[in-house]
Amino acid sequence: MIASRLRRASADQFRKRINRAPSPLLARGVPWLTVMLGSLLPVCLVIASAPIVPPLGFLVLLAWRQLRPGLLPVWAGFPLGLFDDLYSGQPFGTAVMLWSAAALALDLIEARFPWRSFVLEWLLAAGFIGLYVPVCLLLANIAGASSPLPVIVPQIVLAILVYPLVGRAVALADRFRLLPFMDIG
């Protein structure tokens, strides 16, 4: 039922917008779902013998916090990080700690730079990625591995380059989230 409604809604979205409202479930749930999907995707996408796939869950979280500050709460890093830790292969707790810390840090920086642009947001995200990936390597090394630092350089570069695309995808998800297809009344 929902699927057919969605199809109709996207088919002639201008005519059928009157007397329709977005589903509150989707409006609230899509950001959480997309971050979880971002955590799962690198795991299933390729059987990699080197760390090359960007940490998509983290990128999606950053993108949501930058696109819609306050939509995902500041504490969202805790449950989403728990989910990421189940699959990422990092020592358990890495993402819980780092995602929570990143959300807090992003909030502080956002208060400092209320007027932002594409370049500033990209630079900011690049800074976060450039810190996050090496810290993950460090924590994995403390937990028993001994990976050298050059291993993660391609991943960092790729993650920074891919970030605007992730931002686009998140913007698409944001539009989908607010698609009005529920009848009012």
Next chain:
Amino acid sequence: MAPTGNRRSGYSRRAQYGAFFGYIAGVLGALIGAGLLIYSIVSPDAFSGVRTVASDAAAPVGKASAGTRAAGQGLFETIRGYFLAGSQNARLQREVDAAKVRLAEAQAIAEENSRLRALLALSEQSPRPVAITQLIASTASSTRRFATIAAGSDRGIAVGMPVRTPLGLVGRVLEVGDDTSRVLLVTDTESVVPVRRATDGVPAFAQGRADGTLQLRLINLGINPLKPRDVFVTSGSGGLYRPNTAVAMVVKVTRDGAIARMLSDPAASEFVAVEPMASQVQPAAPPPPSREGTELP
């Protein structure tokens, strides 16, 4: 972008408390994360139960993507095949002619081998695999090299069993769930495999470097006898891996050993076989070591 106006909570006491407790929860989340992290570093197996349940839950997604991954690789190989068909055909023809001769020789040697074995009263040591299954996931965004296979305790998988493809060793089972298991790939930096050169048995350790290659460390230091294209197989010492499973080929000789490429790239292998533990086949071998058992002696 314009600043969003919703940062100020205004006079609403409820909104003020909401923002305040949100920040408290954020800080608490980070602290709990740090606690979890310290706990998981102190006892690495603490969260294996939760992890295996989670990977069991995600197994259908992994299986579906394993199918499409295989199909995708097949598609690319088919397209590549069209471009290379002529030259490849000629080359393969030559190889087949050579291989026919070698096969006849190998049959003779195998016959001789079995005769000599019978003389020595040795039994054949090629055990049946416990399970043949798919690689359904890997930690592609982490520096740790774990993979998940689509078979668990329901098919008799146990911790420590070696995982291989027809081309060579892939890793060994680390955590077992109901219908998935987590495999430590040999390219992980925590994995150390005792190996020897296939031709003359020069012993070495193969340790992962987390980027798809292995570091070969020679046990007997001295003049480095390794050359590029030397193939290393498991030596079986330590009792973890069965002897004579192909592992890696030398690509670059270093001062104290060599850098080797894994022979069976897990990215290219659709199916893997899980073999019984070497110690189950050879009763004389030491008991299966724990997670720390692969450290250098």
